[in-house]
Amino acid sequence: MSAVQKHTLRGEALRQKVLETALQLFSERGYFNTSIHDIRKVAGVSTGAIYHHFKNKEALAQSLYETILGQMDDAIAAACAGKSACLEKSRAIIEKMFLMTVQYPQQMQFVLLAQHREYLPDEAPICSSSPFRMMKQVVIDGIAKGEVRELEPWVAATAMFGGALRMMNLQLDGVLDKPLSAYQNAVVECAWLGIRKEQA
Amino acid sequence: MSAVQKHTLRGEALRQKVLETALQLFSERGYFNTSIHDIRKVAGVSTGAIYHHFKNKEALAQSLYETILGQMDDAIAAACAGKSACLEKSRAIIEKMFLMTVQYPQQMQFVLLAQHREYLPDEAPICSSSPFRMMKQVVIDGIAKGEVRELEPWVAATAMFGGALRMMNLQLDGVLDKPLSAYQNAVVECAWLGIRKEQA
DNA sequence: TTATATAAAACGAACGTTCGTTCGGTATTT
């Protein structure tokens, strides 16, 4: 019979536990209000273990940021797959992002609300991250295909997704009384009426 | 002839200098990346002088926050004054906010982008601050007067102002190639087409 | 005008705390 396990967490599992705990605390209290000692206590690991897996606190946040942005990226790409119309793609993106906001509020809080440039100085603004570039591209394609009016790309993109993003903020701030999904159709319709090419 | 002034700044003037410097540093580096010692150095005042005028660092930020929100409030109220149609009020609000974003980027950065709850724990989310409640009220009135479709208030408000707010973010992030005002008409038009009651 | 007294304002060295990080050692795996 083998000896009792001294450590409950080792290797990759420990690494994941640290990431999970950091995400929880960062999204609850913010990056600067969360110390490595806090993460250590809540995760139930040692300081050394954290620094064995991550170069420093900033790298830990960086890892979280990239992972979550990547997940958003995959989700949005998957939502668009097989669709060609701008409206359908946009609807699918908003549906997916609303779903993720409800399902993974910590992740969305961390990516959407946090001011990453304050602690990730080399990070580009969120608007030029991959998920946001995809949204912009969807409406640019819509313009090219004649489904969307000939607007400035930035205007068309913010018009299509600006309302939805604010609704996600409201959801994360807990001020909505109905589930986020209940507003989805109306949000998409309002945005689309604003940018669609009128079928005269 | 009177003696040479030892202090260049005293009383209210010093207080204003501290506020001005704090706003500059907070908006450039963020609240947590700005120490009292930084403010002291840049403003050219002593630590004691800062603490003579402000209870602590948090109260300094609080004072800034309230002042700027108040200014936004006044500006928006003034923009709406004398107008009754929802579209005209909305256009005036967006015009004013675009102007303020260009004219006072530090102020807008501080109120719009910073995560105040991380250092002002008792502060309400920005969406329930007075300027944002006024925007929502404008579209609620528009619905009551039959100018806007019968949408959920939150949906109508985010549809009307969500795009404009994102454009302001883009301007503050420095990613726009044309002046913000150049996009104004298109932004207002897109939003309005989305929520107006169709004149059948 | 000049001198004196008092209060308010500004000063800045110093304090205690907390933070991110290190590192010598121990446990576990291979």
Add this chain to the structure above:
DNA sequence: AAATACCGAACGAACGTTCGTTTTATATAA
């Protein structure tokens, strides 16, 4: 036995804040 993973006490730096002192402005008296 060698390598990897983990441990946690300890460290130096930086932070927000304090407080005894000095300077300045103001009021009053000579």
